[in-house]
Amino acid sequence: MTILLLGLGLFFGIHTIPMFPSFKASLQSRIGTMRFKGIYSLIALSGFALILLGMSRAEFRPLFAPPAWAPLIATLAMPVSFCLLVAAYVPNNFRRVIRNPMLSGVFVWALAHLIANGDLASILLFGLFGSYAVVDIISVNRRPPAAIPARQPFLMDVLVLAIGFAAFWVVRYFHVALFGVPVV
Known part of the structure; x- marks a missing residue:
């Protein structure tokens, strides 16, 4: 269950950023739009992979x-x-x-x-x-x-x-x- 919870946390944590446009814009201006998209995608995909793994192993x-x-x-x-x-x-x-x-x-x-x-x-x-x-x-x-x-x-x-x-x-x-x- 821990893997599932970690995956859900990563996936939904990163997906809440667009709900706060000013925060998203400040991150993009700090690290650059392309780097932001890359990090965002990497975290989302990692979370998704952990969700799949966690569901397969969940009691x-x-x-x-x-x-x-x-x-x-x-x-x-x-x-x-x-x-x-x-x-x-x-x-x-x-x-x-x-x-x-x-x-x-x-x-x-x-x-x-x-x-x-x-x-x-x-x-x-x-x-x-x-x-x-x-x-x-x-x-x-x-x-x-x-x-x-x-x-x-x-x-x-x-x-x-x-x-x-x-x-x-x-x-x-x-x-x-x-x-x-x-x-x-």
Whole structure:
């Protein structure tokens, strides 16, 4: 559990810096933008690696039994999560309505996994990711809004959905190989 907690601390510690724009700007001016990005990425990736290692080694400590309907909710929510994640990076019209599809996708992913997993390590992992997504969405929404993205051809929306659903099925199929646990 210590490795998981260390990974979560590193990952979320570094990811809170953008929530404080003046602090981030002062760091960038002190060490340079490129060095800041390099250090930021190194710490985030190190934290992520420790999270994966920590989850694989964490003792299973059940805190609650997931409800019988949890697998259905997770199965329905996860394609939505993947489509939102793809929408963050591919030009589309969903971004005209959803200000931050990546954080929304992370929140849906975390909530789906929280409902389906009742052990301590999962609650820490998915609870922190979900909480972070909510806090960061609030932080982003306090900033001046960016211009509404330009309208995209309908086929771009279809592409987002196709990639999102394909990614969902690939991850679902390889879930055990990727994460060491079966889909519930």
